[in-house]
Amino acid sequence: xxxxxLFVPFSFGRGVERVNVTLAKALAQRGIEVDVVVARRDGPxxxxxxxxxxVVDLAADRTLASLPRLATYLRRFxxxxxxxxxxxxxxxxxxxxxxxxxDSRMVVVTxxxxxxxxxxxxxxxxxxxxxxxxxxxxxxxxxxxxxxxVKEDLIRVAGLTCARIEVIPNPVVHDRMLDxxxxxxxxxxxxxxxxAPVVLSVGRLHEEKNYSDLVRAFARxxxxxxxRLIILGDGADSAHLKALARELGVTDDxxxxxFVTNPYGHMARADLFALSSRYEALPTVLIxxxxxGCPIVATxxxxxxxxxxEDGRHGRLxxxxxxxxxARAMLETLDRPANPExxxxxxxxxxxxxxVERYRKVLRV
Numbered sequence: 001x002x003x004x005x006l007f008v009p010f011s012f013g014r015g016v017e018r019v020n021v022t023l024a025k026a027l028a029q030r031g032i033e034v035d036v037v038v039a040r041r042d043g044p045x046x047x048x049x050x051x052x053x054x055v056v057d058l059a060a061d062r063t064l065a066s067l068p069r070l071a072t073y074l075r076r077f078x079x080x081x082x083x084x085x086x087x088x089x090x091x092x093x094x095x096x097x098x099x100x101x102x103d104s105r106m107v108v109v110t111x112x113x114x115x116x117x118x119x120x121x122x123x124x125x126x127x128x129x130x131x132x133x134x135x136x137x138x139x140x141x142x143x144x145x146x147x148x149x150v151k152e153d154l155i156r157v158a159g160l161t162c163a164r165i166e167v168i169p170n171p172v173v174h175d176r177m178l179d180x181x182x183x184x185x186x187x188x189x190x191x192x193x194x195x196a197p198v199v200l201s202v203g204r205l206h207e208e209k210n211y212s213d214l215v216r217a218f219a220r221x222x223x224x225x226x227x228r229l230i231i232l233g234d235g236a237d238s239a240h241l242k243a244l245a246r247e248l249g250v251t252d253d254x255x256x257x258x259f260v261t262n263p264y265g266h267m268a269r270a271d272l273f274a275l276s277s278r279y280e281a282l283p284t285v286l287i288x289x290x291x292x293g294c295p296i297v298a299t300x301x302x303x304x305x306x307x308x309x310e311d312g313r314h315g316r317l318x319x320x321x322x323x324x325x326x327a328r329a330m331l332e333t334l335d336r337p338a339n340p341e342x343x344x345x346x347x348x349x350x351x352x353x354x355x356v357e358r359y360r361k362v363l364r365v
Contacts, residue, residue: 004035004365005037008037018284025048030356071095080365083107085108087114114158143160147282182268201275202232202267208279296315
């Protein structure tokens with residue numbers, strides 16, 4: 001019998017992947033036998049899992065196709081507890097438990113602002129998915145939301161009972177991350193004696209991250225003072241953002257170097273971290289930047305941003321889509337940055353050592 005299985009499809013965004021790798025390692029370090037069960041083994045974070053965590057590859061081409069193989073795994077290894085995320089993976093996990101007829105304790109985690117993420121889906125999906133959650137999630141022994149707004153949104157969209165949902169933030173900060181922040185970066189714009197301050201952002205280059213507004217806001221900032229912008233990440237919007245930078249005349253001051261496995265050295269040396277998203281359940285990168293002492297400007301978008309920044313106490317909040325307000329906030333933050341130590345202290349509320357104990361309690365492992 002396995003003590004704990006984490007079922008994560010590993011195809012739903014690198015933030016969710018990183019969080020679950022962090023959690024798996026932390027639980028294993030506490031002597032808990034952990035399997036990370038994936039629909040298909042891909043993604044950049046497997047190398048961070050050491051020999052204490054076993055990776056079980058179901059070799060399915062999509063999440064739903066992994067259902068019978070997951071049921072077989074549950075029947076064979078009978079884990080005491082199963083933790084699953086995101087919501088589509090959690091539905092499959094609960095269905096697999098029913099098929100396998102095992103009594104594993106089932107805990108599902110919502111990492112999404114559903115009302116926002118469903119907007120990108122078809123009308124049929126928008127009707128069907130909340131109904132599936134409403135009918136299936138009550139089978140879980142516990143439901144976890146990563147922020148208060150995510151919890152409220154899940155209640156509203158899926159019609160679930162408030163008392164059944166517990167809020168546990170993601171485990172984001174850990175000692176290895178802080179060590180990697182000290183390792184530095186080879187990026188020429190972030191070296192000592194730089195000629196201009198650097199604005200940094202990190203995330204998938206997709207529409208919901210709203211990087212077009214960030215580039216437009218940066219162009220306004222650039223008219224007021226010398227500055228540079230680095231956006232780390234890959235995705236479908238890369239070509240569009242490069243074209244927009246050319247159109248706005250800031251190509252020489254905007255760099256999109258792609259995905260990097262260690263963004264923390266950039267965060268520790270940037271003058272400002274900007275988050276321009278349309279919605280964010282609990283943005284890992286925002287907490288990571290704070291842990292590195294980097295001042296923050298962020299959109300006051302649906303989700304957990306306001307919770308992380310404690311209503312603007314730890315960074316400037318601007319309305320979604322207000323390019324002028326973001327440009328002003330960036331300029332003001334560069335002129336009057338927050339106290340780095342205050343940011344680091346707030347980020348420690350999301351340290352893995354604090355969060356993992358809350359997960360152990362809900363998982364009962």
